[in-house]
Amino acid sequence: MSKTNSQSVQRYSSTTRVLHWVSAVLILSTIPIGAIMLREGLARPTQDLLFILHKNGGVIIFALVVARLIWRAISPPPPLPASVSGWQQKAAKFGHWGLYGMLLVMSVSGYVRVRAGGFPVEMLDAIGAPTFVPRSDALADFAQTVHHYGRVFLVALIIAHVAAALWHMIRRDGVMRRIWPPVGS
Numbered sequence: 307m308s309k310t311n312s313q314s315v316q317r318y319s320s321t322t323r324v325l326h327w328v329s330a331v332l333i334l335s336t337i338p339i340g341a342i343m344l345r346e347g348l349a350r351p352t353q354d355l356l357f358i359l360h361k362n363g364g365v366i367i368f369a370l371v372v373a374r375l376i377w378r379a380i381s382p383p384p385p386l387p388a389s390v391s392g393w394q395q396k397a398a399k400f401g402h403w404g405l406y407g408m409l410l411v412m413s414v415s416g417y418v419r420v421r422a423g424g425f426p427v428e429m430l431d432a433i434g435a436p437t438f439v440p441r442s443d444a445l446a447d448f449a450q451t452v453h454h455y456g457r458v459f460l461v462a463l464i465i466a467h468v469a470a471a472l473w474h475m476i477r478r479d480g481v482m483r484r485i486w487p488p489v490g491s
């Protein structure tokens with residue numbers, strides 16, 4: 307945690323900030339890729355490429371979420387400025403845990419859908435990682451349903467999160483500077 311020069315706003319560590327923005331870029335690409343790759347009429351090679359990008363991007367997101375949670379336990383978030391009211395602090399906490407939770411639900415359900423369906427996850431196969439779920443059409447269908455509906459909750463949380471960030475940017479209350487820029491002091 308460090309302090310900015312202009313105002314005494316406590317900031318996230320640079321490791322947290324880099325992890326946040328790398329994850330954000332990856333998540334904001336993986337979601338539209340997931341939606342586009344299921345469209346009818348796509349050329350087969352295009353669809354295959356999008357599936358590969360989506361599945362492997364999802365695995366990287368999972369690894370980043372786990373890394374973020376471990377790092378968060380080592381380097382806890384700095385306290386929010388006093389200008390952020392009690393209910394807003396509670397809403398932020400709920401939203402952040404909701405985002406972590408839904409990212410785990412989405413990456414695990416995606417993985418189970420693919421593995422239980424008997425399909426490859428190229429990156430994991432390349433390093434010889436074992437498959438952690440049995441081949442089962444019923445399990446694959448269940449995971450597909452979770453993945454399909456889970457996206458609605460994840461997207462709703464992201465919209466609320468970005469709206470709250472924009473609100474703080476307009477107010478210029480220092481909350482945005484806790485997480486931005488991704489690198490530097």
Ligand code: HEM
Binds near residue numbers: 340419420
């Ligand atoms: C946080 C990570 C992830 C997000 C945000 C995400 C998001 C999405 C979205 C929005 C869709 C379109 C769903 C629909 O319209 O029904 C989708 C589909 C899909 N995703 Fe993911 N995904 C993630 C991780 C993964 C992973 C790790 C895998 C596999 C290793 C995966 C495999 C799939 C597959 C196979 C589909 C097509 C499902 C079907 O057959 O209908 N996803 N994903």
Ligand code: HEM
Binds near residue numbers: 481483485
């Ligand atoms: C998919 C996209 C995103 C996800 C999943 C995400 C997730 C998160 C999470 C989980 C935290 C809490 C960090 C912690 O305490 O452990 C956080 C903090 C933050 N994020 Fe994002 N974020 C995303 C995109 C964005 C964008 C686009 C903005 C700005 C326009 C933004 C602005 C912020 C700010 C200002 C904070 C600090 C909040 C505070 O000080 O309590 N995020 N984000």
